[in-house]
Amino acid sequence: MSPVDINVPHPHLPPLTEVLPAEPLLLMGAGPVPVPxxxxxxxxxxxxxxxxxxxxxxxxxxxxxxxxxxxxxxxxxxxxxxxxxxxxxxxxxxxxxxxxxxxxxxxxxxxxxxxxxxxxxxxxxxxxxxxxxxxxxxxxxxxxxxxxxxxxxxxxxxxxxxxxxxxxxxxxxxxxxxxxxxxxxxxxxxxxxxxxxxxxxxxxxxxxxxxxxxxxxxxxxxxxxxxxxxxxxxxxxxxxxxxxxxxxxxxxxxxxxxxxxxxxxxxxxxxxxxxxxxxEGLEHRFRRHLHSSLALQAGIEGLGLELATPLPWRLNSVVAIKVPEGVDDAQARRYMSNMFKVEIAGAFGLRIVRIGQMGEQARAPNLFRVLHALGVALAREGAKVDLSGGMAGLESHLAQHAEDVR
Ligand SMILES: Cc1ncc(COP(=O)(O)O)c(C=O)c1O
CATH class of the missing domain: 3.40.640.10 (Type I PLP-dependent aspartate aminotransferase-like (Major domain))
Structure with missing residues (x-):
């Protein structure tokens, strides 16, 4: 056998530019998150x-x-x-x-x-x-x-x-x-x-x-x-x-x-x-994260969904939402990715989905996109969802804290 004989043939695979979407999915899960x-x-x-x-x-x-x-x-x-x-x-x-x-x-x-x-x-x-x-x-x-x-x-x-x-x-x-x-x-x-x-x-x-x-x-x-x-x-x-x-x-x-x-x-x-x-400064950064997360939470409740964690110990950086009875959250998340190009996270065994509010996730346009996608996807899976109520809840908190969620 010659020393340059190649025994394992090379695989024929496309470049990533051909298989990944031109614009990556908006990462609104538990991390990693979008980067500046x-x-x-x-x-x-x-x-x-x-x-x-x-x-x-x-x-x-x-x-x-x-x-x-x-x-x-x-x-x-x-x-x-x-x-x-x-x-x-x-x-x-x-x-x-x-x-x-x-x-x-x-x-x-x-x-x-x-x-x-x-x-x-x-x-x-x-x-x-x-x-x-x-x-x-x-x-x-x-x-x-x-x-x-x-x-x-x-x-x-x-x-x-x-x-x-x-x-x-x-x-x-x-x-x-x-x-x-x-x-x-x-x-x-x-x-x-x-x-x-x-x-x-x-x-x-x-x-x-x-x-x-x-x-x-x-x-x-x-x-x-x-x-x-x-x-x-x-x-x-x-x-x-x-x-x-x-x-x-x-x-x-x-x-x-x-x-x-x-x-x-x-x-x-x-x-x-x-x-x-x-x-940005930590003072503003904390306010941005807080009000972005509170706006999202208001939107989620406006949709008619239940937040999994009681207020005193609710984590604002990763918001946990109860999956409504009878809903297949994996299907809903798949629909969000395919249809709206937004990803959120499931969980390790608990009946929750999680939306991240960390770094670049905590920006107003991302909130509208993820909340709308979540509402539509869950409704499609049979959940009772008030889509306009959700968007109004989000909008209302953001309007009151426009300076903070910049
Ligand atoms: C609180 C906490 N600790 C540790 C980890 C582990 O981080 P990594 O996956 O980067 O090892 C995570 C990841 O999600 C986390 O959320």
């Missing part, structure tokens, strides 16, 4: 992952991320990977055999911490409430009073069921009072609602790029307090990860030395996404 043009442009560039330009990008990202997290933390690290990779960096660097973690679980993502913590040999206690219910300070206090923990984990917004942890500041304060480090998942919430990492005393916070930040999937961010970093540095146990080893990653993020080839395009996109967030 500046972010898309930056994500199309490749630069060297080492050298002056990249060093500047890294410095800028850290400065911009400090604003987003509201922190002065020195140890900010960009992770090559999804938000789960940043979660894994937190878990894998702060936990090891002999360490104890309290996992506050009320859904899919808050429960993921427990899977990861078991994987690194930590002792895991899960305190849970049924999906759709909030994690409360009372629950945390009860567990913390019973035994001691090194780490407490909690999500600010449980995307899987649309629940907000309104008592997050209290929970974080309790963890600290009991001598535990707090690790907070801000994946769907960062820059969509207030998070004050330093003021609330959060030790570790992390997020993905593809949700509230409106950047490309595949890159995430994590910030360690000095207290948390001390635990990372003093770790007596072997370090199970190599890519996700925070000390090695800090070589790149703190000292501009090679760790692995950084995901330069994703980082350039993230730079632009964070810069746009700074340009």
């Amino acid at each position: 043009a500046e972010v898309a442009r930056a994500g199309g560039l490749v630069i060297n992952h080492l050298g002056d330009s990249m060093n500047m990008v890294v410095r800028h990202i850290k400065a911009l991320a400090r604003y987003a997290f509201q922190t002065t933390d020195e140890h900010i690290i960009g992770v090559s990977g999804p938000a789960s990779a940043a979660m894994e960096m937190a878990v894998g660097n702060l936990l090891w055999p002999g360490r104890r973690v309290l996992v506050l679980r009320n859904g899919w993502f808050s429960g993921r911490f427990a899977e990861m913590a078991e994987g690194v040999g930590a002792e895991v206690v899960v305190a849970q409430v049924p999906e759709g219910q909030p994690i409360t300070a009372e629950l945390a206090e009860r567990e913390l009073a019973q035994s001691s923990f090194d780490v407490v984990t909690v999500v600010q917004g449980e995307t899987s069921c649309g629940v907000w942890t309104a008592e997050l500041p209290e929970i974080v304060a309790q963890a600290r009072a009991h001598g535990a480090l707090s690790v907070v998942d801000t994946v769907c919430t960062l820059t969509t609602m207030p998070l004050k990492k330093d003021q609330w005393g959060i030790d570790v916070a992390f997020t993905g790029a593809q949700k509230g930040l409106s950047s490309l999937p595949g890159v995430s961010l994590i910030a360690f307090s000095d207290r948390a970093w001390e635990a990372v540095e003093k770790r007596p146990a072997p370090r199970p990860h190599w890519c996700l080893d925070a000390l090695r990653a800090h070589n790149f993020w703190g000292h501009h030395h090679y760790h692995y080839t950084a995901p330069v395009s994703g980082l350039l996109a993230l730079h632009e996404a964070l810069r746009l967030i700074c340009d």
Whole structure:
């Protein structure tokens, strides 16, 4: 056989330009979300992952991320990977055999911490409430009073069921009072609602790029307090990860030395996404997200549909809607995609559909498009829907908050 013989023939496949729609579907699900043009442009560039330009990008990202997290933390690290990779960096660097973690679980993502913590040999206690219910300070206090923990984990917004942890500041304060480090998942919430990492005393916070930040999937961010970093540095146990080893990653993020080839395009996109967030300002950004989500919620109720989460712990960044009796939501979502080119999310087992209000999703034209599509699609599946009532509910809230939802 000649050395250039090709044994596996090449497949004949069309270019993506022929198979993907010219205009992508409007992503109104639980993420990823649409990205601004500046972010898309930056994500199309490749630069060297080492050298002056990249060093500047890294410095800028850290400065911009400090604003987003509201922190002065020195140890900010960009992770090559999804938000789960940043979660894994937190878990894998702060936990090891002999360490104890309290996992506050009320859904899919808050429960993921427990899977990861078991994987690194930590002792895991899960305190849970049924999906759709909030994690409360009372629950945390009860567990913390019973035994001691090194780490407490909690999500600010449980995307899987649309629940907000309104008592997050209290929970974080309790963890600290009991001598535990707090690790907070801000994946769907960062820059969509207030998070004050330093003021609330959060030790570790992390997020993905593809949700509230409106950047490309595949890159995430994590910030360690000095207290948390001390635990990372003093770790007596072997370090199970190599890519996700925070000390090695800090070589790149703190000292501009090679760790692995950084995901330069994703980082350039993230730079632009964070810069746009700074340009907008968190104050306006929070108001935009709040009123965009409230307008959407008014529209959904105007349609005659029921929101799945009671107001006090309703997550504004991912709105969960009960699927009306007898309706096949998968069919309705398919119709929305095919007919109106709008995508929303189903759920992992619950009878809900979810509409995202993160980053570029929280814009008035997107609200009209998704609400109309949802109403028509559900009506087609047999739900009783008041389409004009829904659009009027949306319009009315937007009219009262025109300055906010710009
Ligand atoms: C609250 C929360 N945490 C973690 C994740 C995991 O993010 P990724 O899929 O980027 O790993 C998600 C994703 O939807 C999320 O919503």
